[in-house]
Amino acid sequence: MAQSLNDYAKNWFRHTNKAERIWLMAKIEFKLRYYENKMGLLWALMKPISDMVIYYFAFNVIMKSDIPNFVPYLFIGIIIWNYFLECTLGTIQILATKRYLYEYTNMDKLEIYLSVMLSNFIGFLFNLVIFFVFCVVTPVGLDFHLIFSIPLFLNMVILSLAFSLILSNLFLIAKDISQVWTIIIGLGFWLSPIIYDLSVYRSALPHFDYLNPISGLIINARAIFINHQMPDWKLLGFDFVYAIFFLLIGISLLKNLGPNASENL
Amino acid sequence: MEQNEDIAIEVFKLHKTFNIRDDNYNTIKQRFFHLFNPAPIRHLQALKNIHFSVKKGECIGIIGRNGSGKSTLVKCMAKVYQPTQGYIKLKGTMMLMNLGVGMSHELTARENVYVSGSALGLKISEIDKIFDQIIEFAELQEFVNTKIKYYSSGMIQRLAFSIATNARADIMFLDEVFAVGDQKFLEKAVKVIEKSWIEGRTTVIVSHSMNIIEKYCKKVAYLKKGELVYFGNPNTAIDMYMHDASMHIPLEEKL
Numbered sequence A: 001m002a003q004s005l006n007d008y009a010k011n012w013f014r015h016t017n018k019a020e021r022i023w024l025m026a027k028i029e030f031k032l033r034y035y036e037n038k039m040g041l042l043w044a045l046m047k048p049i050s051d052m053v054i055y056y057f058a059f060n061v062i063m064k065s066d067i068p069n070f071v072p073y074l075f076i077g078i079i080i081w082n083y084f085l086e087c088t089l090g091t092i093q094i095l096a097t098k099r100y101l102y103e104y105t106n107m108d109k110l111e112i113y114l115s116v117m118l119s120n121f122i123g124f125l126f127n128l129v130i131f132f133v134f135c136v137v138t139p140v141g142l143d144f145h146l147i148f149s150i151p152l153f154l155n156m157v158i159l160s161l162a163f164s165l166i167l168s169n170l171f172l173i174a175k176d177i178s179q180v181w182t183i184i185i186g187l188g189f190w191l192s193p194i195i196y197d198l199s200v201y202r203s204a205l206p207h208f209d210y211l212n213p214i215s216g217l218i219i220n221a222r223a224i225f226i227n228h229q230m231p232d233w234k235l236l237g238f239d240f241v242y243a244i245f246f247l248l249i250g251i252s253l254l255k256n257l258g259p260n261a262s263e264n265l
Numbered sequence B: 001m002e003q004n005e006d007i008a009i010e011v012f013k014l015h016k017t018f019n020i021r022d023d024n025y026n027t028i029k030q031r032f033f034h035l036f037n038p039a040p041i042r043h044l045q046a047l048k049n050i051h052f053s054v055k056k057g058e059c060i061g062i063i064g065r066n067g068s069g070k071s072t073l074v075k076c077m078a079k080v081y082q083p084t085q086g087y088i089k090l091k092g093t094m095m096l097m098n099l100g101v102g103m104s105h106e107l108t109a110r111e112n113v114y115v116s117g118s119a120l121g122l123k124i125s126e127i128d129k130i131f132d133q134i135i136e137f138a139e140l141q142e143f144v145n146t147k148i149k150y151y152s153s154g155m156i157q158r159l160a161f162s163i164a165t166n167a168r169a170d171i172m173f174l175d176e177v178f179a180v181g182d183q184k185f186l187e188k189a190v191k192v193i194e195k196s197w198i199e200g201r202t203t204v205i206v207s208h209s210m211n212i213i214e215k216y217c218k219k220v221a222y223l224k225k226g227e228l229v230y231f232g233n234p235n236t237a238i239d240m241y242m243h244d245a246s247m248h249i250p251l252e253e254k255l
Helices: A002-034 A041-062 A070-091 A109-137 A144-173 A177-190 A198-204 A213-225 A233-256 A258-264 B028-033 B070-077 B109-119 B124-138 B153-166 B183-198 B210-216 B234-248
Strands: B007-021 B041-055 B059-063 B085-090 B094-097 B171-175 B202-206 B219-224 B227-232
Touching: A002 A041, A002 A109, A002 B109, A041 A070, A041 A109, A070 A109, A070 A144, A070 A177, A070 A213, A109 A144, A109 A233, A144 A177, A144 A213, A144 A233, A144 A258, A198 A213, A213 A233, A233 A258, B007 B070, B007 B202, B041 B070, B041 B085, B041 B202, B041 B227, B059 B070, B059 B210, B059 B234, B070 B085, B070 B171, B070 B202, B070 B219, B094 B153, B109 B124, B109 B153, B124 B153, B153 B183, B183 B210, B202 B210, B210 B234, B219 B234, B227 B234
Parallel strands: B059 B202, B059 B219, B094 B171, B171 B202
Antiparallel strands: B007 B041, B007 B085, B219 B227
């Protein structure tokens, strides 16, 4: 009894060290990504803004779509999509690039994933600040509904982690998974309601708001931030089920394929 | 199982087989095109039925000729490789040191110290306390904020060694680490190893240097073609190794 209590205390102690370590690795990852060149963080902010300018020009100026508050509408879609993109396409080779972390000490591989998700999320938060600036300078404004973004972003992180786990572990047995994923994600961009009006999207691609796990995230983010409504709980619940389901697949792949990482890379 | 608590490493009937394909079909495209004629697989038995245990605080050596499975055994013990059969039980944190060194070349010495220290179970505040000590021991004071990709291999090795000894991994695997570093650092490293045994850490040394094995190891495992031929008294193991080696290469210089 005393022994098991002791073990429990030890585990808890380790656990606190774990959180600290994930944060440390996330900070270093963030620094590596954004402070390696002179422009630094500016690049991280430039990417979604330049994307937005392009789509704005194409869809609002040329094609004359009439979505109200198109700038914030577009921007929130783009930054959620980019977070998912960076967490998935950007981490396919994570087990190869970060092997120095797990091959020489008994660090849990999952910690490496969590630190990268966290690091990307810090980048996402910077983009979110710019989004808030857009909201404030346009008639959209900000209100209390933004607290509902917490479960939404949690959902976004879990889903990204799940796909990151699945893809990077499949990479161990199929090295061309990144080409396949590039095609899927390229198609996915156009099958998500990023640049379209929601009613057009729903009529053209019926059920895709439920079939595509990213769609729900973007739809609900717009409901919260732009329309100042409650999120669509049914859609959010649906997306959580998706995220958990894929996370379980990802973790089982990590458990089954992950231990052979060193041999297969 | 009378002194279960004292055992730091338990190697239980370990087998390790590498499946090597001559053509490495590891893309979806290749797998698809070669669905009906997969490349022949060769099974390379690297380790056969290895069974022993290391007590807490004990220092053991592993010797054997090139290709006898020493590094594979250490990698299995460090859980880098999955055993094909059998299992390994480790108690406590571990650090593996070999010529590859577990550090990112994109990070500075400072960042590597913090990441590795944390991976060994230390809190940031604890690393703060020993940070100067680690850098000083590695003699890298001027290069703390330099990315280690600009370091020489000796400098990297020194840093890794310094982290491993100062950050106190419970179990240390040293795979041919005495091959790198100049004489002065080697003496320092050996001193530290002597000291850390007194502090009761478990160490596994792989080396071709019989001097080091003879001097520091309480027990020695002699591997021959993936099999554990002998485990026990260092002198007996070294004699067996020397005897076998002299049969193959009569004039082999005694190290």
